[in-house]
Amino acid sequence: MTSESPSSVKPNILALPTQTFAMFLLIVGTLLGAALLGSLGGSPVPFWLLPLALLLLPLRAFLKQPELEIAEYRLRPAGDGLSLLEREINNQAKRLGLRRTPRLFIGTADTPLYAYGTFRHLYLAMSAMQAHRLQEQLGDPQSKPVAQATILHELSHFKTGDYWQLGYVKQLLRFTFWIMLWGLFFFGGFSFLLIFSMSTFFTLDPPKIVSQFEALSPEQRQRLLEMFPSAQELSALRQKIATVNMGLVLSFVFNATLPFIILCAILQIFYWPKLWRVRELYADAGVWLTQRRTNPLIARLLNIPLPILDRFPAAVSTISNPAGINGGCSWRAWWTATGQLIAKHPNDYRRLACLQNSRLVFDSWPKTAFWVGSLTLLLDILLSTPVGLLYVGNWPMHFSTLVVLIIISITSIPRLTIGQMRWKDLFVVVGIIMVLRLGWLLLTIGLLLTLLVVAPQTLSEVLSSGVAGIARFAGYSDDLIFGDLSGFVLQASVINLVQIFIIWLVLFAGLSLNILLLRRVFTWYSLSQRRVIRAGYVTIIFTTLLVAFSILPLLTQLLLAPLKGLSILNCIFLTVGMILIGIGGGIFVHFDRKYGQRCPHCGQLLPGLYYFGRRCSGSKCSSPYLHPWLIADYVP
Amino acid sequence: MNKTQLNLWLTRLAWGLIGMNTMLICLIPTGIKSTNMLILMLLYLLWLISSSGLAVTWLILRYRSLFHNWWALGLPLIFFILGTLSIQNVITIENDNLAFFLSVLFLVSYWGIGISIAIFLWRHDVGLPLVAWWLVAIIWVLTFAWRLQGNLIDLWLVPLEKKGQPSPIWWFSLLQCFSCWLIPLGILSFLGHTTRLLLKEFG
Numbered sequence: 001m002t003s004e005s006p007s008s009v010k011p012n013i014l015a016l017p018t019q020t021f022a023m024f025l026l027i028v029g030t031l032l033g034a035a036l037l038g039s040l041g042g043s044p045v046p047f048w049l050l051p052l053a054l055l056l057l058p059l060r061a062f063l064k065q066p067e068l069e070i071a072e073y074r075l076r077p078a079g080d081g082l083s084l085l086e087r088e089i090n091n092q093a094k095r096l097g098l099r100r101t102p103r104l105f106i107g108t109a110d111t112p113l114y115a116y117g118t119f120r121h122l123y124l125a126m127s128a129m130q131a132h133r134l135q136e137q138l139g140d141p142q143s144k145p146v147a148q149a150t151i152l153h154e155l156s157h158f159k160t161g162d163y164w165q166l167g168y169v170k171q172l173l174r175f176t177f178w179i180m181l182w183g184l185f186f187f188g189g190f191s192f193l194l195i196f197s198m199s200t201f202f203t204l205d206p207p208k209i210v211s212q213f214e215a216l217s218p219e220q221r222q223r224l225l226e227m228f229p230s231a232q233e234l235s236a237l238r239q240k241i242a243t244v245n246m247g248l249v250l251s252f253v254f255n256a257t258l259p260f261i262i263l264c265a266i267l268q269i270f271y272w273p274k275l276w277r278v279r280e281l282y283a284d285a286g287v288w289l290t291q292r293r294t295n296p297l298i299a300r301l302l303n304i305p306l307p308i309l310d311r312f313p314a315a316v317s318t319i320s321n322p323a324g325i326n327g328g329c330s331w332r333a334w335w336t337a338t339g340q341l342i343a344k345h346p347n348d349y350r351r352l353a354c355l356q357n358s359r360l361v362f363d364s365w366p367k368t369a370f371w372v373g374s375l376t377l378l379l380d381i382l383l384s385t386p387v388g389l390l391y392v393g394n395w396p397m398h399f400s401t402l403v404v405l406i407i408i409s410i411t412s413i414p415r416l417t418i419g420q421m422r423w424k425d426l427f428v429v430v431g432i433i434m435v436l437r438l439g440w441l442l443l444t445i446g447l448l449l450t451l452l453v454v455a456p457q458t459l460s461e462v463l464s465s466g467v468a469g470i471a472r473f474a475g476y477s478d479d480l481i482f483g484d485l486s487g488f489v490l491q492a493s494v495i496n497l498v499q500i501f502i503i504w505l506v507l508f509a510g511l512s513l514n515i516l517l518l519r520r521v522f523t524w525y526s527l528s529q530r531r532v533i534r535a536g537y538v539t540i541i542f543t544t545l546l547v548a549f550s551i552l553p554l555l556t557q558l559l560l561a562p563l564k565g566l567s568i569l570n571c572i573f574l575t576v577g578m579i580l581i582g583i584g585g586g587i588f589v590h591f592d593r594k595y596g597q598r599c600p601h602c603g604q605l606l607p608g609l610y611y612f613g614r615r616c617s618g619s620k621c622s623s624p625y626l627h628p629w630l631i632a633d634y635v636p
Numbered sequence: 637m638n639k640t641q642l643n644l645w646l647t648r649l650a651w652g653l654i655g656m657n658t659m660l661i662c663l664i665p666t667g668i669k670s671t672n673m674l675i676l677m678l679l680y681l682l683w684l685i686s687s688s689g690l691a692v693t694w695l696i697l698r699y700r701s702l703f704h705n706w707w708a709l710g711l712p713l714i715f716f717i718l719g720t721l722s723i724q725n726v727i728t729i730e731n732d733n734l735a736f737f738l739s740v741l742f743l744v745s746y747w748g749i750g751i752s753i754a755i756f757l758w759r760h761d762v763g764l765p766l767v768a769w770w771l772v773a774i775i776w777v778l779t780f781a782w783r784l785q786g787n788l789i790d791l792w793l794v795p796l797e798k799k800g801q802p803s804p805i806w807w808f809s810l811l812q813c814f815s816c817w818l819i820p821l822g823i824l825s826f827l828g829h830t831t832r833l834l835l836k837e838f839g
Contacts, residue, residue, distance in 0.1 A: 189772060193775060196782045196783055197782055
C-alpha cells in the first residue's frame with residue numbers, strides 16, 4: 001500500500017474531504033444516531049420527538065446565530081470609510097469562488113476577527129481598529145499581501161464550509177445537553193410526584209368528591225361522576241399502580257439522560273476545541289493555495305514585516321522548529337500537549353509547520369485512531385443505556401463498527417493520495433480502536449468479577465435493576481432475580497471478548513476493502529474532481545451497507561445464537577447484501593473499465609495505482625500531472 | 637394632530653381612565669341591595685373592566701421598551717397576586733370598596749400579564765425554553781407542595797367542604813393562570829420567530 005510522492009509537488013488538501021468534515025460527521029452521527037436508535041419501538045414517552053428535536057432545533061439556532069452575534073458584539077454594517085476593505089473582500093471572495101460575498105460588520109473594541117453566517121448569508125466581523133488597520137495595509141503595496149492573507153483566511157472558512165459545520169455542532173451539543181437536562185429534571189420531578197401521590201389513588205372516592213359540589217344539580221353531579229373512572233376501572237387501575245416500582249422508573253430517567261449529559265460535556269471539553277483547531281489549519285491552507293505563497297500568512301502570524309521575511313526565508317524554519325517543542329523537558333512537553341487539548345487555536349509552531357509541509361495538517365494515524373476510537377467507545381457506552389440497548393441489544397456490534405468504518409474511510413481518502421496509508425497504519429488504527437474498547441471491557445469485567453466475589457447480592461440487585469431499565473420494565477417482579485449469577489457474568493464476558501475479536505476482523509477487512517477500492521477510484525483519471533470524490537463516497541456507502549446487511553448480522557447470529565438457523569430477518573438482510581454487491585460491484589467494474597488507468601488526454605494505459613504527483617508516461621502527452629486538481633503550486 | 641401628540645393624549649387618557657375608575661370604585665356606596673340597580677351595576681362593571689383593560693393595554697404598549705426586560709413582568713404580577721389573595725380570601729379585606737377594587741384589579745392585572753408576556757416574547761425569542769422550564773417548575777412546585785402540605789387533591793376540595801375558608805393551595809391558581817398565558821404565547825412566539833428566521837434566510 002505504499003506510494004511514491006515526489007517532494008517537489010504539494011498536495012491541495014482542500015480538494016479532498018477535510019478532517020473537519022469527518023469529525024463533524026462523527027459527532028453528529030454519534031449524537032443523532034444514538035437518539036434515533038433510542039426512539040425505535042414503543043414507549044410510554046414519545047421518544048421519537050428527541051431525534052427530531054435534536055435535528056431541527058440546532059438548525060433553527062444556527063439560523064438565529066447571526067442575530068445573537070450582532071447583539072453580543074453590537075455589530076453594525078461597515079460604513080463608507082471602509083470601502084477599500086469591502087472591495088478587497090469582494091475581490092478575494094470571487095477569487096476563492098464563493099457564491100456570495102460576505103458582508104462586513106464592525107463591532108466593539110473586543111470584537112475578534114471572525115467569519116460567521118448561515119447557509120445564504122455570510123458575515124465577516126471585526127473591530128473598527130482591525131478594520132482600519134487592514135484598510136491601511138491594503139493601501140501599502142508591501143503589506144497588502146499580508147492584509148489579503150488575513151482576509152483569505154476568514155473567507156476560507158466559507159470555502160471549506162467549516163463555518164456551518166461548527167455552527168451546527170455547537171448548537172447540537174448545546175441542545176442535546178439542555179434537552180437531556182430538562183428531561184432529567186422534568187421526568188425526575190414527575191416521578192417523585194408520582195411517588196408521593198400514588199397512595200392517593202388507593203383512597204380516591206369519586207362519589208364523595210362529587211357530592212361536595214352542592215351547587216350542582218343531581219343531574220350535573222351524575223355527569224361529573226361519569227367523568228371519573230368507574231368502580232371497576234378504578235379497581236383495575238389500583239391493581240396496576242400497585243405493581244409499579246417507581247424506583248425503577250426513576251432509575252430509568254437518570255440512566256437515560258445522564259449519559260447524554262456526560263457525553264455532551266466530554267464533546268464540549270475535548271472534541272469541540274479539536275474541531276476548531278483542525279479548521280484553522282485548513283483555513284491557512286486556503287490562504288496559501290490562493291496566494292501561491294506562504295510568506296504573507298507567516299508574516300501575519302509572526303508579526304514580521306513581509307519584506308524582511310522575503311529577504312530572509314531561512315529564518316522561518318528556525319522559528320518553526322524550536323528545540324523546546326520536539327524535545328527538551330518531557331514535563332513541559334506534556335503540559336503543553338495537555339493545554340493544546342483544550343485550546344481552540346493551534347499554536348503558531350504547528351501552524352508554521354503545516355504551512356511548511358501541508359501533510360502535517362493530518363494527525364498521525366495513532367492520534368486519529370485515538371480520537372475516533374474514544375468517541376465510538378463513548379457511543380457504545382451510550383447505546384448500552386436504557387435509551388438504546390433495548391433496540392440495539394440484538395445488534396451489539398453494528399452501530400459503532402459502521403461509524404468507525406465510515407469515518408476512517410473518509411479520513412483515509414486524502415491520505416491515500418499523499419502516501420500516508422500503509423498496511424502498518426491500518427493495523428495501528430484498528431488496533432488502537434480495539435485496545436480502547438478492550439480496555440473498557442476489561443475494566444467492566446473486572447468490576448463484575450470483583451462484585452461477584454465480594455458482594456454478589458449487590459451485583460444481583462444492580463444487574464436486575466439494569467435489565468429492568470433496559471427492558472423499560474417498571475414493575476415489581478421476582479423473575480428479575482438472577483439465579484446463576486456467575487454463569488451470567490461468565491457468559492457475558494466471553495461474548496463481549498469474542499465480539500472484540502470479531503469487530504477487529506470486520507474493521508480490518510472492511511477498511512482494507514475500502515482502501516483498495518478507493519485507490520482504484522483514484523486511477524479513474526478522466527473523472528473530474530467532483531466525480532472522483534462522489535465515487536469515493538458512494539464506494540464507502542456501498543461497502544458500509546454490505547457490512548451492515550450481510551457480514552455483521554451473520555456474525556451476530558453466529559455469536560449470540562449459533563445453534564439456531566438463520567432467521568427470516570437475517571435471510572432478508574443477506575439477500576439485500578447480495579443485491580448490493582451485485583449492483584455496487586457491477587457499477588464499480590463498469591466505471592473501472594471505462595475510466596480506469598487511462599490518461600484522459602492521450603488515452604495511454606497507465607498500469608499501477610495512482611500516487612501523488614504522477615504524470616502520464618506517454619511520449620505524446622503534454623499533460624503535466626494526473627488529477628491536476630490535487631496539485632498545489634506554491635513556495636513554502 | 638401628529639402621531640406624537642396623539643400618543644401623548646392617549647397616554648394621558650389612559651392614566652385618566654385608570655384614575656377615574658379607581659375613584660369611582662371608592663365612591664360606590666356600601667350596602668346596595670336593590671335589584672333595580674342590578675342592570676346599572678352590571679353596566680358599571682362592564683365599563684370598569686373594559687375601560688381599565690383598554691387603558692392598561694395602551695399603557696403597556698406605550699411603555700413597551702420597559703417590558704422588554706423580564707423584571708418588568710413583576711409589576712402586573714404583584715397586582716395579580718394581591719388580587720388573587722383577596723379573591724381567594726387568603727387575606728381578609730373588611731372594606732367592601734377595597735375588596736371590589738382588588739377584584740377588578742385581579743381581572744385587569746391578569747390581562748396586563750398577558751400583554752406583558754406577549755411583548756417580552758415578541759422581543760426575545762425564548763418562548764420554547766420558557767415554556768419548557770416553566771413546566772419543570774410546576775412539576776417541582778407540585779412535588780414539594782405534596783411532600784410538605786400533603787394530599788393536594790383533598791386540599792383543593794377544602795373550600796367546597798368548608799365554605800368561606802381560603803384554599804390552602806391558593807398558589808395553584810396563580811400557577812394555572814400564569815400557565816394559561818405563558819404556554820400558548822410561548823408556543824406562538826416560538827412559531828412566529830421560527831417563521832421570521834426562515835423568511836429571513838430563504839425569503
